[in-house]
Amino acid sequence: MTTTAERTPGPDDDLIMKVTDVEKYFPIMSKGVIRHHVGDVKAVDGISFNLRRNETLGLVGESGCGKSTTGRALLHLQPATAGSIVFDGHELTTLSQRAMRPLRRDIQIVFQDPYASLDPRMPVNSIVGEAMRIHGLWNKESTERIRVLLGLVGLNPEHGNRFPHEFSGGQRQRIGIARALALEPKVLVLDEPVSALDVSIQAGVINLLEDLKNRLGLAYIFIAHDLSVVRHISDRVAVMYLGKIVEIADTSELFERPAHPYTQSLLSAIPLPDPRRERARERILLTGDVPSPANPPSGCRFRTRCPKFANQLDDSQREQCVNEIPALDDRGMGHDVACHYAEVVDILA
């Protein structure tokens, strides 16, 4: 067990969630009549972080790095295969689904696709109120409460008897958020909540999420691949690569003083909507593709694409990258980074 999770500053009673060495492996079975376990997709491979009350933790990384799997493990929807998740004093990983049920109220999730995640046959009032019914919380004030919830997410409460197809994409996402808020959760896992929306509409949903957090004291796990959105909304950010967190820091620290070569390449790859700045930049271009999580490289998982490994290290240094998994540690830069040769480079200056 590492002690990474404890290293994050802040008083402990402020913690709402503590994640330690969580793994989620998906077994790979052989084909044929008798199926053998021949390996694992190591979708999430030992991650640790804390979430404080009223904090937004951004989780970023490229497709397939394990963001959604992490989100589902936190909700105990797809239980972790190892590690510990303590939520508000309860260890979730060992709970049965039944014992988990009362805690479900406290951790809710909003999915990316505003089209697929709402039942098209149900009017909005029923969609938002469904969870209250399921949890046996329906009472005579619930109807009014749904109106308040719709108003809270910036929709017109009069539209509660309409069906999802009558709403725009951004509005459907707001309905999903109202549904998630119905049980007054403490933590909201937002899995790419604005990725499917046009930018002009995405902005309204981002503003809404900011307002709700301040107003209701929520904590968010905000999953996204768009680093601009993540910088905008997060208090702290964790960068994932191939099932591991490679760097975690307060938002301004991460964007101004990135120390992991992967974080640096990600930041340098984001196109800036500002022609003069965009054209004046130098890019760190990565080569190759992300390796398979079923068979990740030894040592540092980023080494097959790491520009530092390829261009700056000598053979003995490379040997360390190949043989030794870099721990997520503070290497003198004031925040945790998983690279043997971490070094701050200001990419966005």
Place this chain on the structure above:
Amino acid sequence: MTELLDVRDGTDPGTSVAVLDVDDLNVRFPTSDGVVHAVRGVSYRLQPGEVLGIVGESGSGKSVTSMAVMGLLGKSARVTGSIKFRGRELLGMGDRDMSGVRGRGIAMVFQDPMTSLNPVYKIGHQLAEALQTHVPDMSDDDARRRSLELLDLVGIPDAKQRVDQYPHEFSGGMRQRVVIAIAMANQPDVIIADEPTTALDVTVQAQVLDVLRAAQRETHSAIVLITHDLGVVAGMADRVMVMYAGRPVELGSVEDIYYRPRMPYTVGLLGSLPRVDIGERQRLTPIQGSPPSLLNLPPGCPFTPRCPMSRPNCETEEPLFRSVGAEHGAACHYSEELRDLEHSAEIFDVTSTDAGLPSDDGPQAIDPLKDGPVGSTPEPPRDDDDGARIPTSELGTPAGDRPHLEAPANEGPGYQ
């Protein structure tokens, strides 16, 4: 000053040397509900070797415009106007002539590379086929040699081995590079790329854009780059066309569009973007509501229901596309008022609501969070167990009485 100058490229139409000259293009789709007027008068002129970025909301007609240019719309589409490629009219051209133009004259790159690749043929075969279709006497050896060169150019490692593999053995980013290699194969005058990097991760996108730039250096093709990513356009385009509800609403140099926008929709689009390169947290200015249906579009400016500057005449008169500066045009009755704008928040709200239905007239049907004093956002409750709950005082309170959630209006992003 409001003369209808030809701002499509700032040149006199008579002397233009444009490779592609699109004039008053209209596309209508008859459907069982009525006619969808998807493209409503698009005009642009593409100069040799230039990159024209086309941006706009989903459904604004970007793809249909390009499909019309390529002659790829279905039989039901009714297309009018003119599309001239090197002076030759493409509209109404027969299938055989048109397939001659495709590939050698104008090549296309789609978002999904498998639109252009055939899963059952090796990559090398598909490249050679593209080459030999247009130069029938090219020998197989020459075709293979050239294919390898092209794969090298688009950064496929071990091209010698890779050329004999099938598309499914390639990653998404590599497939898109192969498609670019095929598009380049015949040194076309124009490459139309429709969201070529949208499905790719940002590090792979950076590689593919780099390849597209290299392809352009090599072929001197002009590029029409369609994307919803204003960052990509900022880095790649010489000129930008902003589309809304099937027509161009602003066209100008990349600097005009980003630093001197003269159409409220463009202003709103830029103000909606979170910026990764700006440290302090700024409130975004969304555009409320959603774009209109292109079925039976009402008269007037189609942006009226969402426009914070709209006035009564906007509802009745659709603004003409006019010159607002050298080689800069916009379609707005009041673009003059945006001349000294520094901040999207000067005209757009930093709101977080969206209360109208898409079918309603305006997005402002009701705005339950909008009354109350500015800046009275309550401190979030923190410590006790009820802290994370919706404060009970809010439950059952009439919607209008709840505190205002907006930040002060001066926190929106600027342009520079």
